[in-house]
Amino acid sequence: MTPREDFHRLYSAAQVDAVADSLSLRAEFPYQLTYLGEGSEMWRAGEVPSNPDLVPMLRDINSLLTRHAEQLLALAPPSSPVQIVDLGPGTARPVRGLIRHLLERTRLAGYRAVDISAEILELARKNLQSEFPDHAEHFELWQGDFTGPDLKRVLAPERASGHSGGEPFRFVIMAGGTLYNFADPNQVLRHVRSAMSEHDVLLLTLRIDIGADRPAFMKEVKVGGAHKPQQLAGLDLLGIDRSWYVTESGFDRMRSEIFVRARFLEPVTVAFDAAGGNRAVSFEPDDTVVVWRYLYQDSAAVADQLSDCGLQVRLLERGEGSHVVLVAATPTP
Ligand SMILES: C[S@@+](CC[C@H](N)C(=O)[O-])C[C@H]1O[C@@H](n2cnc3c(N)ncnc32)[C@H](O)[C@@H]1O
Incomplete structure (x- = not known):
């Protein structure tokens, strides 16, 4: 599959390479790139969170x-x-x-x-x-x-x-x-x-982290929990259908990081038209891609x-x- 038609319009050639590098080397969509285009509106909307606890x-x-x-x-x-x-x-x-x-x-x-x-x-x-x-x-x-x-x-x-x-x-x-x-x-x-x-x-x-009021998913990974729209914006742009993965929220103890990631249910290959020529990144069922992280x-x-x-x-x-x-x-x- 190929990214959505607006992907190459939104990102410079260097940014397309950065997305492909990050996916293949770190299994991560670079979160900072989700602020571009429609992601800016999602960020602005998130300033008034739907979750009243926040x-x-x-x-x-x-x-x-x-x-x-x-x-x-x-x-x-x-x-x-x-x-x-x-x-x-x-x-x-x-x-x-x-x-x-x-x-x-x-x-x-x-x-x-x-x-x-x-x-x-x-x-x-x-x-x-x-x-x-x-x-x-x-x-x-x-x-x-x-x-x-x-x-x-x-x-x-x-x-x-x-x-x-x-x-x-x-x-x-x-x-x-x-x-x-x-x-x-x-x-x-x-x-x-x-x-x-x-x-x-x-x-x-x-x-x-003040040692109290910690997010519940720090104890165990929560599958399919609430996520912000912006956290899935990168995968949407790649043309990855939301039914092809489940989201997981959790805490990586080794890195002290809260994360949201996608766990694939289907094999997915994304073909990029990158600066240095065509390149493809593939994921198997059960592979994960980090879409948001926060050092806690x-x-x-x-x-x-x-x-x-x-x-x-x-x-x-x-x-x-x-x-x-x-x-x-x-x-x-
Ligand atoms: C978490 S928001 C914080 C916004 C604001 N400082 C606040 O506290 O409400 C991150 C901001 O940094 C920008 N940003 C993220 N990575 C960036 C980078 N590498 N270079 C320039 N801006 C970046 C995003 O576009 C976004 O506006």
Whole structure:
């Protein structure tokens, strides 16, 4: 079988190769690519979750940057202008309160966002325009992949507007657990760290394991449970019919990861028209493909991970429900 007709329209040749590589090497559809096209609408719709149990957690994680804005500002040199660089802004919902806080104190030196999805950026642009009509035209929204060479461009040093005429102080933000959806978060963290200057502060908002209220499927794999539409969007694009697999949610103890995966009931071969020629990826009945993952670890493990990647935790604040945290980290000298 071949992917749906819009698959090759949606993805660049490099992204088609990345999908084929990820499927054949890791048996995974790269989740970040599901934000493109219709996936952006699914993401936006998911901001108001159909499961009411998730509403307080989302509210909590989205308010972290706003609630701790003053503490974050205390990490900047007094009175210095602050630039925000938002890696994967989504609809820009979590960052709006921080922008407002900086504007009210005339401390905002600029807002720049980079997202892999043009459609997501359009949602962010509309929201920012309606919330900050007098400022949004100066905000920069760039399409790009922050896990690759685009990041150097996004974080290229800018002179003149900073304190003492040097580089501006920057908050580099990865909000909403984005980091922990990647198969190799350490590689992404090291990449971000290598593009940061010594003046930058990395801000993460994450859901963490507090040892209580854990998802039920951490005990055993749940078959056919609820899944978000976006989690199946990649397989839909490949033309894989939903009746050819069952979904499973569970916890991989070795990797400390919550996952959603598809387990095939039928043999499936997908033929790609890739940059380097045609290639095919095959699955047998009982093979699995990961469609979503989330590294689920406690706050001590988060701090260790940052330290392994050359970053030092400067602030770690729990959300009101305690399942989510705001972490601020600076490059280790
Ligand atoms: C989990 S959402 C978080 C959105 C937002 N920060 C929030 O907290 O609501 C992940 C966002 O990162 C973007 N994204 C994921 N991987 C990316 C990548 N490699 N490069 C650029 N953007 C990416 C997605 O398109 C999406 O907007």
